[in-house]
Amino acid sequence: MSHGHTHTPACSPDCNHSHHHGTKHIYIYSPSSAVRDKAAFRRGVARLKALGHEVEIDEAALSSHMRFAGDDATRLAAIERATASGANVALISRGGYGLTRIVGDLPFKKIAKAIERGTQFVGLSDFTALQMAVLAKTGAVTWGGPALGEDFGAEVPDDIMEACFDDLLVGHGEGSGWRLPVSDAKATPRKDGEAAPVFRLRGATLWGGNLNVICALVGTPYLPQVKGGILFLEDANEHPYRIERQLTQLLNAGIIGQQKAVLMGSFNRFKLVPGYDRGFKLQTVIDWMRTRTKTPVFTGLPFGHVPTKVLLPVGRKVDLMVEGRDALIYWG
Structure with missing residues (x-):
């Protein structure tokens, strides 16, 4: 997949490395909307396990309060547990809406410390609010990328998305x-x-x-x-x-x-x-x-x-x- 000779996106200029590099610890949590598509959630978890990863599911990942994955305090607690998980990746279950509501209450120091210790925070959509706030307040780097349900829980997960995610996990993302x-x-x-x-x-x-x-x-x-x-x-x-x-x-x-x-x-x-x-x-x-x-x-x-x-x-x-x-x- 050398740059300049492909019509599909490449994750890195050289995608030739193999995609089996040992188990990584992935923490799944829900900081935004409630998970409505439970089947996609389960498929996503099964897919990550099939890729050889250890998947830890936050205790409130499937909570529901109005349109949210639990009330504001519940979602903030889930984010704190993600920071304390020691996981290689903290991956959102889905986007939707909910982070702008609690953006001022985010545990910025704990998030930055977790990132420093090697936990990569990955997500998109509503997750942008956390990403922007963390960058503004701490300068820490997060990753725009997949969500569990929409991406890993697809009937057929996308190859390029999975290869790029793998690049991040093994530190090959360039x-x-x-x-x-x-x-x-x-x-x-x-x-x-x-x-x-x-x-x-x-x-x-x-x-x-x-x-x-x-x-x-x-x-x-x-x-x-x-x-x-x-x-x-x-x-x-x-x-x-x-x-x-x-x-x-x-x-x-x-x-x-x-x-x-x-x-x-x-x-x-x-x-x-x-x-x-x-x-x-x-x-x-x-x-x-x-x-x-x-x-x-x-x-x-x-x-x-x-x-x-x-x-x-x-x-x-x-x-x-x-x-x-x-x-x-x-x-x-």
């Missing part, structure tokens, strides 16, 4: 490559004499996650003040006009203008209204955004509410290289 859509190649400025447009960034902080959640943190102490970074964004179930409205907020707040690049992951699971949108679609939003900022905007990042997702180190310094339609984020 980067992610992907192929940009044709529309991006046209948008990348080309210097005279270049065979293909080339864009290079070194040592920029990678941060971001769910667009809705990031917008909900603007103006609070829980959004990191990253300057000269690489902001990645994804969302699901949002109409393009709502995505545009939220991007407008980040533009007008000066956040996008302070970045060296913006990476757009997957924006999916929405319905356009025939006859009403009149050609207003997601690409319209991207094209418009590019007219509003000098910050380069790249799309097609394999991340979001999609089966094929790479793992991204949130808060880590990374290099970004784009050559023609080949993009590579590298932190090795």
Whole structure:
């Protein structure tokens, strides 16, 4: 899977190492919405065990209070148990909603200490709130990546997602490559004499996650003040006009203008209204955004509410290289 010769995302420039590197301890907990799909939860646990891992399930993982996986105190206690678990990975059961409610009460010191001791916190979607707050308050690195039910609990878990997760577990994760859509190649400025447009960034902080959640943190102490970074964004179930409205907020707040690049992951699971949108679609939003900022905007990042997702180190310094339609984020 060498970079530049593949149309599928690569977890690292060299994915040739074998994927059986001993048992890892994975702690499953539910900091957000209640688990409704118990079958997917069970399939996810079985899948991780089949991959050879020791899976520990938090005592409140299947709790339910209104739409939440237990009341606020229950979910905070679950996060504390995850920090004390000594696991290699603390993996969320699912996203949904619930972390912005308790973001100010998170045990920041304990989370940072756990990360220092080698527990990687992995998740996406609503988990963005914890990731942003931890980065803002402690500078600790977490991972944008899979959730138990949606990813490991799929009828057929995605190979690339599993390989990227394995790379993280064995410490081989060095980067992610992907192929940009044709529309991006046209948008990348080309210097005279270049065979293909080339864009290079070194040592920029990678941060971001769910667009809705990031917008909900603007103006609070829980959004990191990253300057000269690489902001990645994804969302699901949002109409393009709502995505545009939220991007407008980040533009007008000066956040996008302070970045060296913006990476757009997957924006999916929405319905356009025939006859009403009149050609207003997601690409319209991207094209418009590019007219509003000098910050380069790249799309097609394999991340979001999609089966094929790479793992991204949130808060880590990374290099970004784009050559023609080949993009590579590298932190090795």
